[in-house]
Amino acid sequence: MADAPVIDPELIVSHQFPEKTYSYTERDAALYALGIGACARDALDKNELKYVYHQDGQQSIQVLPTLAALFSLGYTSELAHLPGLQYDPRLLLHGQQYIEIYKPFPSSGCIQNKACISGLHDKGKATILEIEITSYEESGELLCMNRMSVYLRGTGGFSKSSHPYSYSKNPASKNLSAKIPKSQPFAVYEECTQPSQALLYRLSGDYNPLHSDPMIAEIAGFSRPILHGLCTLGFAVRAIIRCVCSGEPNMIKTISGRFLLHVYPGETLITEMWLEGSRVIFQVKVKERNRAVLSGFTDLNRLTSSL
């Protein structure tokens, strides 16, 4: 009898995930903000203290829009048992993230999530799996949507015909990187990550040992643990809020990014931003290696009059 296939696409795309609840408190939102570098340069920063502290009589802390990505964390364990998918979890990398935000996030909440497989692609040397998670407030009001791609190295080659298998619920989300303009950027923001950045960020709920365990990192092909992709994305969007949105986090409507290369905690991130109408195209480079690690765009709700 032939071996069972490592990847069974029909089984994967027809899978129904259970609904999952994600609860967070103000403390979680503040810890998340610290994890993506808020106030790391300056604990008195007028622009960022609001993310971690009730400043000037503020009733509650403000929540950064990239917190949305945490709502889907409950599905990480589902991936390990997804029928039809066998892979080495140590070789999984986060490939892309797309977020739509429909209303500002409360400073604490109990979020209801629905998820489905929204894409599956055979790349020969790898498989790309896309998961879409729609999040609702307890009242049933729609809050945000996350679409994430994971890049499963060492899998792939499961297509039954000569045409590589490719299923996509949203064909437009195939490539979430951005075409980087040749012009000078509108703004550039440089910030150091801390050597302990991933150890801090993981406390927001992504405990993948790739980001903390030197031995697992080595098996995965890295000289040491690497930074969570969503941490790098959080740094980039925070830079956009500072430099383009006059510090107003609720201007962010959509976020889209492709992780091009790993980041080591302690490296310096340079976020370059270009304005195209209400879209900010961005690219993050690691200064020490002069390599682009993330590119994408955010769409804004409205532009401030000073721009």
Ligand SMILES: CCCCCCC/C=C/C(=O)SCCNC(=O)CCNC(=O)[C@H](O)C(C)(C)COP(=O)(O)OP(=O)(O)OC[C@H]1O[C@@H](n2cnc3c(N)ncnc32)[C@H](O)[C@@H]1OP(=O)(O)O
């Ligand atoms: C349900 C919740 C699950 C949550 C899991 C979250 C776990 C988090 C983990 C992390 O945070 S890992 C750290 C962040 N990620 C990274 O550091 C990855 C950085 N990127 C890379 O290292 C590389 O880009 C890559 C992903 C290894 C791919 O490089 P490779 O050289 O192998 O690809 P190519 O030969 O250029 O392209 C092959 C094929 O794949 C497509 N593709 C390439 N990169 C990506 C990507 N980032 N995302 C999606 N797809 C990608 C590319 O377009 C090619 O396709 P075709 O064009 O041939 O069709």
